[in-house]
Amino acid sequence: MSIAKRLASQTAIYGVSSIVGRVLNTLLVPVYTARFAAAEYGIVTGLYAYVAFLNVVFTYGMETTYFRFANRPDTDRRELYSRVMTLLLLSSALLTTVLALLARPLMSLLSLPPGHERYALWIALILGLDAVAAIPFARLRLENKARKFAAIRLANILLNVGLNLFFIVFCPDVLAGKYLAGLRPLVEGLYDPTIGVGYVFISNLAASAFTLLLLGRELLDFRPQLTLAPLRPLLQYAYPIMLMGLAGMVNETLDRILLPRWLPEGFYPGKSNLAAVGIYGACYKISILMSLVIQAFKYAAEPFFFGQSNDKNSPRTFALVLKWFTLCCAMLFVGVSVNVELVARVFLQRPEYLEGLAVVPVLLLANLFLGVYWNLSVWFKLTDKTYYGTYIGFAGAVLTVALNFLLIPLLGYMGSALATLACYFLMAALCWWLGERHFPVPYPVARLLAWLALAVGVVALSWWLPVAEGWPRYGLQALLTLGFVGLVGVVEGRRLRTI
Template sequence: MSIAKRLASQTAVYGLSSIVGRVLTFLLVRVYTGRFAAAEYGIVTGLYAYVSFLNVLFTYGMETTYFRFANRPGTDRQELYDRVMTLLVLTSVLLSGVVALLARPLMSLLSLPAGHEQYAVWIAIILGLDAVAAIPFARLRLENKARKFAGIRLASILLNIGLNLFFIVLCPDVLAGKYLTSLRPLVESVYNPTLGVGYVFLANLAASAFTLLLLSRELLDFRFRLNLEPLRPLLQYAYPIMLMGVAGMVNEMLDRVILPRWLPENFYPGQSNLAAVGIYGACYKISVLMSLVIQAFKYAAEPFFFAQSNEKNSPYTFALVLKWFTLCCTMLFVGVSVNVDIVAQIFLRRPEYLQGLAVVPVLLLAYLFLGVYWNLSVWFKLTDKTYYGTYIGFAGAVVTVVLNFLLIPLLGYMGSALATLACYFLMAALCWWLGERHFPVPYPIARLLVWLALAVGVVALSWWLPVAAGWPRYAFHALLTLGFVGLIALVEGRRLRAL
């Protein structure tokens, strides 16, 4: 099997758990926006923003470190697995305890009333369980057990979705007498109506515990090894990646953390700041469609890049991968942005959420540049110069912080979206510029920029050209999308067939 086919096949298998699984989770947006007001959904959006920050601290770059050291000649992979797992188990217990103890201050940052501290405690446990599961999942990827990886991920996601539907849809409807009234005694014994959005976190907690159960074979293969001296090179490699991850979370999540406090009161008439966070978070979910593709690709490509690093033609392979990755993401950007009104009708159930749709194309483009950056970042990972990733990440974080504080009072959550786009574009540009000096790869940058500029023009045309609402508008948008995809197929089709 050719290199391209092998990478594509593994991406497809990982996509079963990443894209298909997370699309199923994405469908819960329809449930949340239908069952929760924007202010209630703002609680979920805000707390999961903190989860993203903390998840980086809980794993502190050990997944990539495990891949890097496992591929070094002469490495005892079992011993490496034991040492990395020992570290993560100890630190997960410690950090989960700290987060649980800080539950009240954490909730006050979201301006939530007292009585919701249990949400933070549940999140602390979720973070610890997910961190412990990280290296067994990495081991499955290293051993090319993509089907088992995908099966466990998908099973956990399905459990999470099932519990969400049970507690957020079925139980309230049964108590309201809408259907299955014979189940009312059972529902009354397990369901607490006052918990509300808390069931979102409880369902996540149950799914994380179930994941560890499914990984029992990998966990039972672990032997506790605490010897600090061999751990030093691991930590030296990992800490720049952790700092890079923290900077990345600043870039991705800072807006939802500071929006409740930095957005001027009554900026959106008749809505609280927490409601604005909920609207922005719901519309952000649509743009996350791009990140689903990136995540599925990343699961397959990270071990692939390390395995290809010693091949003579690896620079050409990396250039080819970036080209087709970018073209696929560009088509997705156009497809979703041009037809966002249809997507919104499916997922955003309440009219109050629709007013934030303008941020979707901006955020989709931002995620596209994030995917480009991730591809370009292979150079500093393969040359063991991960500190460059830290520098780039922190440069992006500075842009994110400055632009959020400048633009939120002027543009609201659109300012946050523009800050995200500026950040990821800068990171991609810096990574390419530095990579050209340290690890030259013949990336077709000029050609890709032409396609991106054309894609932005198509999206702008669809938003600004006045077309009658209803089917004429839908037909026009469909023609624009098919025309753009057809143009890529026409121009690049010969090269694709050659590949």
Template sequence: MSVAKKLASQTAVYGVSSIVGRVLTYLLVPIYTGAFAAAEYGVVTGLYAYVSFLNVVFTYGMETTYFRFANRLGTDRRELYDRVLSLLLVSTAGLTALLMLLARPLLGLLEIPPGHEQYAVWVALILGLDALTAIPFARLRLENKARKFATIKLVGIVANVALNLFFIVLCPAVASGKWLPALQPLVTHLYDPTVGVGYVFLSNLFASALTLLLLWRELLDFRFRLNLAVLRPLLGYAYPLMLMGLAGMVNETLDRILLPKWLPDNFYPGQSSLTAVGIYGACYKLSIFMSLVIQAFRYAAEPFFFAQSTEKNSPATFAMILKWFTLCCAIIFVGISLNVEDFGQLFLRRPEYLQGLVVVPILLLANLFLGVYYNLSVWFKLTDRTYYGTYIGAGGAVLTIVLNFLLIPLLGYLGCAIATLACYFTMAILCWRLGERHFPVPYPALRLGLWLLLASGLVGLGWWVQLDGWWARHAWHAGLTVAFLVALYVVERPRTAAPLVVR
């Protein structure tokens, strides 16, 4: 089996848990948007924005560090596993306790009124449990146990979805007598309607605990060993990755934190700032179709790139992988962007959410460039120059903050989406140019740039030219999508055996 087929097969296995899991999770969006007003959903969006930042702090780059040191000659992988997990265990306990103590200030940042401190406590426990699963999951990836990894991930996601449906759909219906009134006595003991959106966090907490239990073999096969002197080189490699991850979270989620702070009063007439956050957060979910492909690819690609780094033809392999990854993502970008109204009406149940659909094509393209950046970032991980990732991420973070500051007062959440696109595009270009100097790879940059320009042009044309009538509109959008697919087939198919690299 060729290296490309091996990566593709592992990506497919990881993709099962990622894609199926994300689809199941995404089915909750119409549940949330039907059950909660945009302002209530804004609480969920805002708190999970903080979770994204704190996830990086809780794991501080140790997953990638574990992969890097495990692939070095002479490394005792068992001892490395024990030492890394021991360090995470100690730091996770301290950080979880600290977050619980800071529950009220954290909620105050989101302008959530007193009386809901339990939300922050549950979030802290979720973060702690997820951090403890990070290295056991990394070990499964390192040992190529993709099926077990995917199964455990999927079970946790299914449990989360099932609990959400139980607490948010079934229990209210039973309590009101709409469904199964015979179960009312049982539901009365299990369900408290005043918890409201808190059941979103409780469901996640129970699912995270179940995931940790399912990793019992990896956790039992662990001996506590904490030696900071031995861990010093690992921390030296990891801390730039943590800073890079934090910068990445600034680029990915800070807009949902800054939006209620910098949005002028009454920018959207009759809507509060939390309502705007809820609308933007719900529409952001429609970019999931790009995100899940990137996530599945990253699960398989990171250990794969490290394993292939010693091969003589690795640069050509990396170039081929980027090419086909980008073209597949371009197809997703065109297909979803031209049919976003249908997806919006299917998943966003209340009309107030549909006004934000304009951000979806911009966010899809932004996530495409984020995936390109993840591909390109292999050079500084393989050359142990992870500080370059910190510089690039920090530059993107500064750009994100500046553009949000300038654009939110003018464009609202549309400005957030534009800032995200500008950030990820800039990061990808910087990473490519720096990589050319330190770790040359024959990426077909010009060819891919032309394909992305064509894809963007077709999407822009589809949005600019609006035809009357359902059938006419769908035929027009389908025609543009097919035109892009045909162009890809005609141009790229003859070169699958021997790709032409255009600089």
């Protein structure tokens, strides 16, 4: 099987768990926006923004480190696995305990009243369980056990979705007498209405615990090792990746933390700042459709890139991969942005959430550049110069903070969206510029920028079409989408068939 076919095959299998599974998870957004007011959903959005930061701390770059050291010819993979697992088990137990003890201060950061500390405890447990599962999942990827990886990931997501539907839809409806009144005594024993949005975290916690059970064979297949000397090179490689990850989380989630603090009171008439976070968070979920594709690709491409590191033709391969990745993401960007009104009918069930719809194309384009950056970052991972990733990430983080500070008071959550776009574009540009000097790859930069400029033009045209609402507008939007996809197919089709 050729390199391109092998990568595409692995991406497709990982996509079962990443795209299909996370789409199911994303489809919970209509449930949340129907059952929770924007201010309530703002709690979920805000807390999961902190989870994104803490998840980086809990794993501190050990996944990528494990891949890098496992692909060295003199490495005993079994011993490496045992060493990394021991390290993560101990650190996860310590960090979970510390986070649980800091429950009250964490809740005060979101200005939540006393009594919500249990949310922080549940989040601490989720983070600890997910960190312990990270290396067994990485081992499955390294050993090309994509089907098992996908099956376990999908089981996690299906359980999470099922429990969300049970606690947020089924139980309240039964108590309200909408159906199955005979089950009311049973539901009353299982369901506490005062927990409310807390059931989002309970469902996640149960799914994380179930995942560890499914990974039991991998979890038990290690021998505890705490020799300090062999750990030093692992940590030296990992800590820049952790710092890079933290900087990345600043760029990805800090807007939802800063928004309620820097948004002037009354900026959106009749809405609290927490409600604005909820609206922005719900619209952000639509843009995550781009992130789903990136995540599925990343699961397959990370071990693939390391595996190709010794191939003399690897630069050409990397250039080819980036080109088609960018073209596919550009088509997704056009498809969702042009037809965002139809997409919003599915995701945003209350009219108050539709007010933030204009941020979706901006965030989709931002996530596209994040995917481009992730592809370009292969050079500093393969050359063991991961500190460059830290520099790039921190440059993006500084820009994110500065632009949020300047734009939130002026533009509200649109300012946050524009800051995210500027940050990811800067990171991709810096990574390409530095990579040209340290690990030259023949990327077709001009051609890809031309396609992206055309995609932005098509989206802008669709938003300013002088056509009334309704099916005529929807039809014209569909034609624009098909026209762009068709043009890509005609112009680049011959190269695609060659691959």
